[in-house]
Amino acid sequence: MRKLGMVACLVSCVLMSSGAFGVEAVSKYPVTVAVLQLLYNDETKAMRSYWACARQAHREKHLNIELFFAGLAISKSIRVEAIETMLTDMEVEPAEPAETDIRVSKTKLNLKLLTNIQFPKLEKRYPILIERIKPEGHAVAIQNISHAWKVDVQHCELAEKILSSLESFFGIAAKIPDAFHVCQGCGSMVVDVPELTCPICEGPISDYAQADAKWRFYCAIEGCKLLSDQEKSFAVRMYDYIYAGEHEQEEIELAGDAFEGALYAKWGLGNPREFCLEEKIYLAGLEDMSRMWTDYNSIDADDLDEADKAFLKEMHNKYGDGPINLRRERAGKKGELSDEALKLLDMVEIVSGRTEFEDQDLIFLRALIASSPKSGS
Numbered sequence: 001m002r003k004l005g006m007v008a009c010l011v012s013c014v015l016m017s018s019g020a021f022g023v024e025a026v027s028k029y030p031v032t033v034a035v036l037q038l039l040y041n042d043e044t045k046a047m048r049s050y051w052a053c054a055r056q057a058h059r060e061k062h063l064n065i066e067l068f069f070a071g072l073a074i075s076k077s078i079r080v081e082a083i084e085t086m087l088t089d090m091e092v093e094p095a096e097p098a099e100t101d102i103r104v105s106k107t108k109l110n111l112k113l114l115t116n117i118q119f120p121k122l123e124k125r126y127p128i129l130i131e132r133i134k135p136e137g138h139a140v141a142i143q144n145i146s147h148a149w150k151v152d153v154q155h156c157e158l159a160e161k162i163l164s165s166l167e168s169f170f171g172i173a174a175k176i177p178d179a180f181h182v183c184q185g186c187g188s189m190v191v192d193v194p195e196l197t198c199p200i201c202e203g204p205i206s207d208y209a210q211a212d213a214k215w216r217f218y219c220a221i222e223g224c225k226l227l228s229d230q231e232k233s234f235a236v237r238m239y240d241y242i243y244a245g246e247h248e249q250e251e252i253e254l255a256g257d258a259f260e261g262a263l264y265a266k267w268g269l270g271n272p273r274e275f276c277l278e279e280k281i282y283l284a285g286l287e288d289m290s291r292m293w294t295d296y297n298s299i300d301a302d303d304l305d306e307a308d309k310a311f312l313k314e315m316h317n318k319y320g321d322g323p324i325n326l327r328r329e330r331a332g333k334k335g336e337l338s339d340e341a342l343k344l345l346d347m348v349e350i351v352s353g354r355t356e357f358e359d360q361d362l363i364f365l366r367a368l369i370a371s372s373p374k375s376g377s
């Protein structure tokens with residue numbers, strides 16, 4: 001009873017504090033709106049903290065668990081979006097949760113906190129919330145929250161399995177799934193995609209998408225209307241490269257105006273949020289990246305100066321006519337090339353999207369070599 005009282009109190013607080021109410025909603029569904037605001041707040045915070053847990057797992061090289069947390073975060077963002085839609089349909093503005101410090105522990109402890117504290121708390125909460133909103137009869141909200149409840153139970157069971165694998169004999173017997181699939185309809189997360197329909201929302205199995213730790217970046221780029229398809233692919237290649245690399249720095253401070261201006265509007269990641277280290281590295285490099293793209297695309301292979309022509313001739317004499325597979329060449333020179341030289345070759349691959357270099361790519365490589373302070377080979 002005490003718990004019921006607490007939830008009721010929370011709901012009343014939200015009822016009083018949330019400002020913009022649609023006229024119809026406030027008269028017809030006041031409790032439903034309050035409960036949705038409450039869940040919107042909780043799910044948004046959970047989403048942020050799961051992304052942070054995913055990053056922590058990445059740092060500890062628990063890559064499968066990183067995917068698990070990424071899946072949870074994706075699931076939460078699907079939930080957040082669904083709640084947002086319901087509120088907007090009622091002409092109510094979702095109240096953005098206050099920015100709070102997200103603190104994560106070590107991965108094992110994060111899993112334990114989930115299974116022992118967070119999930120049980122949620123599971124107790126859902127039936128109370130559903131009981132509260134039932135009398136108002138908002139069918140979509142009732143169904144949505146019932147789904148959320150089932151989804152969280154499912155997440156909890158998955159987390160328990162992973163934790164027990166992790167706690168097995170020094171991790172030797174551990175077998176943690178290396179792929180998780182999230183239903184884009186309800187946020188259900190499974191290891192194996194069901195055969196017919198989603199067991200929770202009964203949506204088609206085509207709604208299931210494999211959880212990816214880089215999902216937020218991909219979504220932001222996909223949603224950018226100022227980028228062409230080719231530019232999007234370039235940005236994704238750049239991010240994949242950054243993500244796969246080792247970083248010396250632990251944290252990056254972005255300039256205060258980093259999210260303003262045309263450069264960010266075009267190549268940036270949408271509304272500023274808590275970006276992970278790799279995203280910050282990407283954002284810190286936007287100027288160089290955009291310049292590279294412009295330089296590459298302004299190369300006219302039919303209108304080259306004598307030095308460029310001589311360079312092409314030299315390359316083709318050395319590596320043969322037609323496109324040059326520099327991957328193969330660099331594999332043959334393993335250990336001989338400097339890190340800087342390798343980086344320049346990587347950049348040409350990222351910009352061109354090719355591993356077999358055409359003349360345009362070779363000319364670009366030459367320009368990179370010329371502008372690189374450290375290159376000598």
Ligand SMILES: [Zn+2]
Binds near residue numbers: 186187201
């Ligand atoms: Zn579903």
